[in-house]
Amino acid sequence: MEKEQSNKNVVMLIIVASLGYFVDIYDLVLFSVIRVQSLSGIGVADDELLSVGVKLINAQMIGMLIGGVLWGVLGDKLGRLKVLFGSILMYSLANIANGFVTDVNTYAIIRLIAGVGLAGELGAGITLVAESMSKEKRGYGTMLVAAIGLMGAVVAGLVGDKFKWQTAYFIGGGMGLALLVLRLGVMESGMYKNIAHKNVSKGNMLMLFNNWGRFKKYINCTLIALPVWFVVGILITFAPEFGKAMGATEPLSAGKGILFTYIGISLGDLLTGFLSQIFKTRKKIVVIFLFATLFSILLFLFSRGINANTYHWICVLLGISTGFWVIFVTIAAEQFGTNLRSTVTTTVPNFIRGSVVLITLCFEWLKSPFGIINSALIVGIATLVIAFIAVYNLEETYGKDLNYIEE
Numbered sequence: 001m002e003k004e005q006s007n008k009n010v011v012m013l014i015i016v017a018s019l020g021y022f023v024d025i026y027d028l029v030l031f032s033v034i035r036v037q038s039l040s041g042i043g044v045a046d047d048e049l050l051s052v053g054v055k056l057i058n059a060q061m062i063g064m065l066i067g068g069v070l071w072g073v074l075g076d077k078l079g080r081l082k083v084l085f086g087s088i089l090m091y092s093l094a095n096i097a098n099g100f101v102t103d104v105n106t107y108a109i110i111r112l113i114a115g116v117g118l119a120g121e122l123g124a125g126i127t128l129v130a131e132s133m134s135k136e137k138r139g140y141g142t143m144l145v146a147a148i149g150l151m152g153a154v155v156a157g158l159v160g161d162k163f164k165w166q167t168a169y170f171i172g173g174g175m176g177l178a179l180l181v182l183r184l185g186v187m188e189s190g191m192y193k194n195i196a197h198k199n200v201s202k203g204n205m206l207m208l209f210n211n212w213g214r215f216k217k218y219i220n221c222t223l224i225a226l227p228v229w230f231v232v233g234i235l236i237t238f239a240p241e242f243g244k245a246m247g248a249t250e251p252l253s254a255g256k257g258i259l260f261t262y263i264g265i266s267l268g269d270l271l272t273g274f275l276s277q278i279f280k281t282r283k284k285i286v287v288i289f290l291f292a293t294l295f296s297i298l299l300f301l302f303s304r305g306i307n308a309n310t311y312h313w314i315c316v317l318l319g320i321s322t323g324f325w326v327i328f329v330t331i332a333a334e335q336f337g338t339n340l341r342s343t344v345t346t347t348v349p350n351f352i353r354g355s356v357v358l359i360t361l362c363f364e365w366l367k368s369p370f371g372i373i374n375s376a377l378i379v380g381i382a383t384l385v386i387a388f389i390a391v392y393n394l395e396e397t398y399g400k401d402l403n404y405i406e407e
Contacts (some may be wrong), residue, residue, distance in 0.1 A: 009132070009186065009187050010129075010132050010133055010141070012182065012186055013128055013129060013132055013186050013187075014129060014141050014144055014145060016084070016125075016179065016182050016186050017084070017121075017124075017125030017126070017128060017129055017145045017149075018144055018145045018148035019148070019149075019175075019179050020084065020087075020088050020121045020125055020149075020176075020179055021121055021122050021125055021145055021146065021148070021149025022148055022149045022151060022152040022155075022175075023088070023091075023092070023152060023172060023175045023176045023179060024087075024088075024091065024118050024121045024122060024149065024152065025149055025150055025151075025152035025153050025156070025262075026152035026153070026156045026159075026172050026175070027091055027094075027095055027114060027118060027152075027156075027172050027176075028118055028152075028153075029152070029153040029156040029157070029258060030159075030160055030168055030169070030172060031056065031057070031111065032057075032258060033157055033161070033168075033255055033258075034160045034165040034168055035053045036049055036053075037160075037164075038107075038165040039052055039104075041165060041166075042102055042103060042104065044104065052104055055104070055108060056104075056107060056108050056111050057111075059108040059109070059112040059115065060111040060112065060114060060115040060118075061115060061353070061354060061357070062112060063111065063112040063113060063114065063115020063116040063117075063118070063119070064115040064118055064119040064350045064353060064354070065119075065350060065351070065354050066115075066119070067087070067116035067117065067118065067119025067120055067350065068120075068347045068349075068350030068351060069205065069347055070116065070119070070120075071083045071086075071087055071119055071120030071123065071124065071346050072120075072123055072203070072205075072342055072343040072344070072345070072346030073203035073205060073342075073343055074086075074203065074342075075123065075124050075203070075342025075343065075346060076202040076339055076340060076343050077202050077203040079188050079189075079192055079196065080124045080127050080128045080131075080188065080189050080192055081124075081128065081186060081187075081188045081189075083120050083123075083124040083342065083346075084120070084125055084128065085180060087117050087118070087119070087120030087121045088117075088121060088176050088179055088180060089176070089180060090113065090114075090116060090120075091114050091117030091118045091121075091176060092117075092172070092173045092174075092176025092177045092179075092180075093173065093177075094110055094111075094113045094114035094117055094173075095114065095169050095170070095176065096170060096173035096174075097110050097113075097173075098110050098111070098114065098169040098173075099165075099167070099169040099170045099173070100166075119350045120346060122145075122345075122346070122349055123329075123342060123345040123347070123348075123349065124342065124345075124346065125145055126145060126329050126330065127333055127345045127346075128186075128189050129141040129142055130330065130333040130334065130341075130345075130402060131189040131190070131402060132189055135399050135400060135401055135402065137277075138330075139276050139277045139282075139330060139398070140273065140274075140277055142273065142326055142329065142330045142333075143269060143270060143272075143274065143277075143326050144273075145326070146266075146269040146273070146325055146326035146329070147266050147267075147269040147270040147326065148266075150262055150265050150269060150325075151262075151266050153258065153259070153262035154259060154262055154263055154266075156168075156172075157259040191338050191402065192338060194338075194403075195338055195339055195405060200339050200405050201339060202340075203339070204339075204340070204343075205343060205347075207340060208340070208343070208344070214336070214340075214406065217335050217394065218336075218348070219390075220389075220391075220393045220394050221328075221331060221332040221344065221348050221390075221394065222348050222351050222390075223352075223386050223387060223389075223390035224286060224328050224331065224387050224390045224391055225324075225325065225349070225352045226355060226359075226383040226384075226386050226390075227290065227293050227297075227322060227383045227384050227387050228265075228322040228324075228325060228352075229352060229355055229356050229359060230297075230379060230380050231261070231293070231296075231297070231318050231380075232258070232261065232356075233356035233359055233360060234359060234363050234376055234379065234380070235297070235300055235301075235318065235376065235380075236254060236257040236261050236315065236318070237254055238372075239252040239253065239254045239311070240252055240253070240254060241372060242300075242301075242372060242373070242376070243311070245371070245372045245373055246301075246303055246305070246373070247304055247305045248305065248306050248307065248308075249305055249306070249307045250307055250308050251308075252308060252311050253308070256308070256315075257311070257312075257315045260312045260313075260315035260316050261315045261318055263316060263319060264315065264316040264317065264319020264320040264321075264322075264323065265319040265320070265322060265323045265325060266319075266323070267319070267320050267323060268289070268319060268320040268321065268322065268323010268324065268325075269323045269324075269325055269326040270323075271320065271323060272285050272286075272289055272323055272324045272326060272327050273326050273327065273330075276327055276398065280398050280399065281396060281398050282327050282330065282331050282334075282396060282397055282398050283391055283394065283396050285324065285327060286324050286327055286328070286331075287391055289321055289322070289324045290324075290384060290387055290388060290391070292320070292321035293318075293322050293384065294381075294384055295321070296314070296317050296318045296321040296322075297318070297376075297377075297384075299314060299317070300314050300318060301373055301376055301377055301380075328348075328349075329345060329348070329349055330397075331397055332345050332349075333345045333402075334397035334400050334402060335394065335395070335397060336406060337402075337404050337405040337406035338402065338403065338405055339405045339406055340406045341402070359383065362382075363375055363376060363379050366378055366379065
């Protein structure tokens with residue numbers, strides 16, 4: 001039976017994984033915060049800000065989809081620790097390089113590289129924590145990683161508002177490089193070391209598709225978080241347009257919405273992680289928070305004549321209700337054996353982030369015949385129904401022994 005790693009190493013591992021995810025989320029959100037300022041700074045015309053911004057976000061998303069597969073497979077083939085620090089190094093250097101860009105094409109290339117780097121940290125960190133702690137307590141560890149990490153979005157909002165865009169990128173890169181100093185205090189997962197030199201297939205993505213049971217689990221693990229990205233990618237991103245349709249008394253800011261929503265998500269991650277440990281269930285807590293998400297979406301879409309302050313409180317509520325992100329990633333880590341765990345835990349969150357593209361297309365397609373409010377309502381309900389079905393089809397994983405391999 002795998003012995004638990006020393007308390008000192010586990011504490012250091014949680015600190016490094018949390019801070020790594022903090023800088024990861026900081027960089028992920030920072031571009032949205034300083035998009036206009038940075039693009040104007042390199043000479044992009046006002047009427048091209050939106051189209052160029054979409055181009056850069058798509059470049060980053062392509063990078064994350066590539067990176068999700070790359071880092072996930074490497075995490076199972078070479079070890080979790082190498083991926084954790086390799087991804088931090090890549091997105092930190094990309095952040096610093098972003099501060100020196102002077103044209104759109106260079107900006108896009110660096111955002112793609114940054115996206116590749118950003119894709120690896122969370123999966124590697126959650127996998128390491130899950131494999132290094134006892135099966136009864138690992139939920140607390142993953143809870144802290146996600147809750148602390150998501151506060152990086154809040155800091156990105158504050159830094160982007162107070163500093164020049166170049167400085168904001170330099171700060172992110174500097175934080176990441178400083179984090180690498182802590183590398184000496186962290187050890188590789190004992191479970192992974194046990195299979196590192198064994199003749200077993202590690203990081204083989206085909207194993208997820210050549211067995212119906214594993215494929216079904218993989219798809220369901222991914223779809224649980226669909227409503228999270230509906231809320232962030234549609235309701236908050238297009239808040240100014242929703243505000244007009246709802247007759248808001250003042251403009252609703254997408255930037256402020258992201259700030260308050262991520263505060264809520266961080267609080268929600270603490271709450272869902274804690275409740276899943278107290279009640280010894282992951283599935284039931286996700287179901288409860290999916291119902292809370294339904295309530296929050298309806299509250300947002302049927303509000304009329306609201307002001308900015310009310311909107312900010314609704315954003316916090318939306319964030320708390322979708323704050324089952326930590327359980328979503330933990331469930332993915334707990335569903336699969338050690339030789340596939342990193343591949344799954346790293347690809348799943350990045351693939352669901354990529355679902356924003358499909359969600360946005362459906363929303364845009366339905367907007368003309370049904371209007372912006374009804375279009376969002378239809379898409380939002382659809383994501384929730386899919387998520388409920390996905391949770392129902394998964395096994396309960398609280399307290400599951402992770403020391404096994406997929407044959």
